[in-house]
Amino acid sequence: MPERGPSLHTLALRFSVLLGLVAQAAWIYARYWAHERGFARAQEGAIATAMQRFAVRFVRIAVAYKGGLIKLGQVASLRVDVLPEEVSAELAKLQDRVDAHPLTEIRAQIERELGGPLEANFASFSEQAIAAASLGQVHEATLPSGERVAVKVLYPGVERSVAVDLAAARVGLWLFDFVTVADLDQVYAQVRDSIRGEMDYIAEGRAAEEVARNLAADPELAKRTRVPAIHWEATRRRVLCMEFVEGVKINDREALAARGIDSRELAVWAARAFLHQMFRDGFFHCDPHPGNLVVDASGRLGILDFGMHQRLDARVLTMLRETLLATVARDPLRYARALANAGMIRSADLATVEEIARISFDPKYFNLTPKELAQIDLGAYVTRMRAQLKRVKSFQIPDGLVLWSRAFGLLLGLVSELAPGIRPMDVVGPYVIRFLGAPPSSRAPRDERREPIARAAR
Numbered sequence: 001m002p003e004r005g006p007s008l009h010t011l012a013l014r015f016s017v018l019l020g021l022v023a024q025a026a027w028i029y030a031r032y033w034a035h036e037r038g039f040a041r042a043q044e045g046a047i048a049t050a051m052q053r054f055a056v057r058f059v060r061i062a063v064a065y066k067g068g069l070i071k072l073g074q075v076a077s078l079r080v081d082v083l084p085e086e087v088s089a090e091l092a093k094l095q096d097r098v099d100a101h102p103l104t105e106i107r108a109q110i111e112r113e114l115g116g117p118l119e120a121n122f123a124s125f126s127e128q129a130i131a132a133a134s135l136g137q138v139h140e141a142t143l144p145s146g147e148r149v150a151v152k153v154l155y156p157g158v159e160r161s162v163a164v165d166l167a168a169a170r171v172g173l174w175l176f177d178f179v180t181v182a183d184l185d186q187v188y189a190q191v192r193d194s195i196r197g198e199m200d201y202i203a204e205g206r207a208a209e210e211v212a213r214n215l216a217a218d219p220e221l222a223k224r225t226r227v228p229a230i231h232w233e234a235t236r237r238r239v240l241c242m243e244f245v246e247g248v249k250i251n252d253r254e255a256l257a258a259r260g261i262d263s264r265e266l267a268v269w270a271a272r273a274f275l276h277q278m279f280r281d282g283f284f285h286c287d288p289h290p291g292n293l294v295v296d297a298s299g300r301l302g303i304l305d306f307g308m309h310q311r312l313d314a315r316v317l318t319m320l321r322e323t324l325l326a327t328v329a330r331d332p333l334r335y336a337r338a339l340a341n342a343g344m345i346r347s348a349d350l351a352t353v354e355e356i357a358r359i360s361f362d363p364k365y366f367n368l369t370p371k372e373l374a375q376i377d378l379g380a381y382v383t384r385m386r387a388q389l390k391r392v393k394s395f396q397i398p399d400g401l402v403l404w405s406r407a408f409g410l411l412l413g414l415v416s417e418l419a420p421g422i423r424p425m426d427v428v429g430p431y432v433i434r435f436l437g438a439p440p441s442s443r444a445p446r447d448e449r450r451e452p453i454a455r456a457a458r
Contacts, residue, residue: 005157011164014065018168021061024054026175048086055090066098067155068162070134071195072169078402082187100129100137101155109156113236121234125151135162135199135307140244147243149231154199154238162199166192186396194403198307201240205230207285207309208242214281221276224269226300245302247294251417261299267418268427270301274411275431278404282312286403288410290417310407312400315342319398321436332357346394353392377412 006014028050034040035047062069076083077091106129107118114121122141129137136154143149169191173184197203212227226245234241248255250270256263270293277284285292286308294302322338325331336353339345345353415427 005160011160014161015164015168017061017065018069018165019171021054021058022168022172022175024057025172028054029176048084051084051086052090055087059090059094062094065161066134067158068134068165068195070094070096070098071162071198072165072191075191075194076169078406079187079397082184096133098132098134100132103127105156106137106139106153109153110151110239113239114234122149122151141241143231143234143241147231149234149241150228150244151234152201152204152240152242154201159199162195166195190399190402194308197309200237201235202237204306204309205232205235205240205242207283207306210283211277211285211303211306211309214283215273215276218276221269221273224300225273226296226302228302228304245294245296245304247296247302249290250293250295250301250414251290256295259295259297259299261295264419264422266295266301267415267422270418271411271415271427273301273303274407275428278407279431279435282314282317284310284312284404284407286310286407288407288414290414293414308403310400310403312404313398316398316401316404318342319344320401320404325436326357327361330361332361342398344396344398345392349392349394356391 028047031040031042031050032047035042058069058073062073073091073094074096077088077094079088083091110118110121118125121144123144123146124142126140129139130150131138135158136152138150138152141149141151170188173188176184208227208230212229215225215227216222228242228245231241231243248259250256250266253263256266270288274284274288285303285306287305292303292305294304296302319338319342322341323335326335326338332354335357336345336350339353340347340350412428415422
């Protein structure tokens, strides 16, 4: 059965609309360039207004065209080292929720991937989607064995739409590569890999299994968290079949109270589950927002949707630890060398970074007690560090650091929402202390604490 998707005419129209966005961005930059050099002064605030209007237009087009554009905008919004604040703030408003596709399309996709009729693979399959996003949607179903499952299906032809979106993004990044500090080839590769990764459901299933194994290393977390089991016999690259986890959203206070669940205690365990991933394992779920977290009937925290996951290189974890310790000790040279060792700057920029560190070290980080050290807001710290380093010509953000910072910020926000009276850093503090006390290289080797990943059925 051939895959149905957007026609060549539709794809060509999509590409032309996106090139129009690139042209608009180029015109705004030309105005900015002329203003900065005194050739054609713009009215105060005019350039910022034009940038915001551009971002608003992009969001409107992304919502209309869906596919990879929503993901592209969301991922791009994280790169505040590249995009102006007026643009990144607007892109951050993009919501990855769309209207569901017809069941006929979903059925055809499943039958192509699993190689047989829908009825041969599932005893029942709900007609209505229980969730729909820009790249795929989820249906409840029952396996022939009677097990209740959730089936995530990639939209037919969405890869072609995403390819067009990425091609237009590549043109735009190539055009502006010479005006930014960051290497936009690297930025493009990170954006491309992130979006393509979310369209590989085998990779998502493996990520879920790895996080489940890592959390199981902590017996207390193992009792309080739940990651859906993957049914590999009905999973392929475009179809993901997983255990159905029924529960209420983690921020539904009324429903939780009716079950006798303490939101404050739940906040602590949710934070602990994600901090375990981010500080101990270096492999983490990147999207800890209430839509991906449910509480089942037994009070266990269900962690859903592993499409956005990230592994941090040990060098990056070491860099985070070293730069934070250097800031606390007010040691500019240690700070600069930590970035150089992580490949974030070239040796030629060591002196520049050392000077930035010397000038900008905040007295509030100096001579801290262990209790005060535990209260450092790492999310704000990483954001500040990135803003400073825009001055460094060779500066490169390593893979994973942007998503690590984003996940950390979302986690702090989640804790504040669930338990308004709690200080988020009181929860995070013990992990910060432990993280600072032992380099990532001292943790147990991966093969000593992880079993081989299950293979998907071919």
